[in-house]
Amino acid sequence: MKGTSTPVAHTPVMLDEIVSGLAVKPGGLYVDCTLGAGGHAEAVLEAASPGGRLLGIDADPRAIRIAERRLHRFEGGCALVNDNFGNLKAICLAHGFAKVHGVYFDLGLSSMQLDEPSRGFSFQRDEQLDMRLSERQALTAADVVNTYPVEELARVIWAYGEERKSRVIARRIAEARPVKTTGQLAKIVERALRLPRQRVHPATRVFQAIRICVNDELRNLERALQQALEILGKGGRIAVVSFHSLEDRIVKNWMRQEASSTVYNAEMPLASTERIPALRIITRSVVTPSEEEIERTPRSRRAKLRVAERL
Ligand SMILES: C[S@@+](CC[C@H](N)C(=O)[O-])C[C@H]1O[C@@H](n2cnc3c(N)ncnc32)[C@H](O)[C@@H]1O
Numbered sequence: 240m241k242g243t244s245t246p247v248a249h250t251p252v253m254l255d256e257i258v259s260g261l262a263v264k265p266g267g268l269y270v271d272c273t274l275g276a277g278g279h280a281e282a283v284l285e286a287a288s289p290g291g292r293l294l295g296i297d298a299d300p301r302a303i304r305i306a307e308r309r310l311h312r313f314e315g316g317c318a319l320v321n322d323n324f325g326n327l328k329a330i331c332l333a334h335g336f337a338k339v340h341g342v343y344f345d346l347g348l349s350s351m352q353l354d355e356p357s358r359g360f361s362f363q364r365d366e367q368l369d370m371r372l373s374e375r376q377a378l379t380a381a382d383v384v385n386t387y388p389v390e391e392l393a394r395v396i397w398a399y400g401e402e403r404k405s406r407v408i409a410r411r412i413a414e415a416r417p418v419k420t421t422g423q424l425a426k427i428v429e430r431a432l433r434l435p436r437q438r439v440h441p442a443t444r445v446f447q448a449i450r451i452c453v454n455d456e457l458r459n460l461e462r463a464l465q466q467a468l469e470i471l472g473k474g475g476r477i478a479v480v481s482f483h484s485l486e487d488r489i490v491k492n493w494m495r496q497e498a499s500s501t502v503y504n505a506e507m508p509l510a511s512t513e514r515i516p517a518l519r520i521i522t523r524s525v526v527t528p529s530e531e532e533i534e535r536t537p538r539s540r541r542a543k544l545r546v547a548e549r550l
Pocket of ligand 1: 249250251252272273274275276277278279280296297298299302322323324325345346347348349372456459
């Protein structure tokens with residue numbers, strides 16, 4: 240492991256809303272798909288006492304080590320697994336969590352990951368372009384930036400960063416290859432966009448896009464949501480906190496589709512079949528943090544919570 244500096248504490252977002260959204264009850268079984276520093280896990284385990292159990296998953300081995308220390312007192316009540324939530328069902332079955340009362344996701348990165356030197360997630364420092372959640376993953380940000388054909392790079396920046404000037408940026412990146420560091424990349428984007436000074440750094444969308452691509456974030460989320468349906472018992476709840484519109488759109492559409500009794504045929508839009516819905520949506524409209532929480536934890540301002548119940 241590179242750069243073992245003291246990790247910056249991560250404040251869990253919408254903690255009360257998640258615990259009440261999941262309707263956590265004593266003795267229940269819960270799965271935290273994005274364990275991080277274990278803040279949500281700790282609150283869920285407390286609310287599920289006595290007798291509750293939790294399976295915590297994180298793709299980042301460093302997160303598991305931090306959460307282990309925090310959740311030490313629940314030993315026996317929790318199992319922590321270093322894996323990707325894209326493998327949710329297999330992980331749950333392997334650990335005896337076949338039918339659970341709640342599954343939740345607090346997507347994105349923790350403050351520890353953003354602040355840890357040499358992870359390459361942030362353009363606030365100049366470091367190697369990495370952005371992997373786990374060193375076991377082969378693809379790095381440097382690979383995407385330096386080896387993807389220009390059109391493919393532009394597609395990534397457009398699709399995952401929703402950046403309108405994706406083509407210009409991709410071209411400038413290709414011209415500057417090899418791009419070795421986050422600082423270099425941030426400068427290239429800044430010059431390509433030539434925007435007046437703003438509150439949000441012009442490279443924010445490009446960094447988000449490359450991170451999503453490196454970690455295949457959207458596909459893993461889609462996989463995990465589908466698998467969550469199979470491990471949730473009747474009346475079990477799923478809660479998802481997302482931090483950008485691409486994730487929230489996936490969650491919203493998936494919940495709506497699974498809560499609908501009509502399935503449309505993609506090839507014949509007018510043809511549809513009826514079925515028994517798998518979910519009931521609990522949060523009719525998206526839930527956002529209170530003003531006090533945003534004041535206390537500015538990072539929470541983009542959080543959006545959606546909750547549904549297995550039928
Ligand atoms: C916002 S943090 C979670 C913080 C946590 N709820 C807490 O209270 O400390 C998100 C975590 O999810 C993990 N993560 C992101 N995508 C993942 C994936 N596909 N599989 C497993 N873990 C993932 C990240 O490594 C990170 O630790």
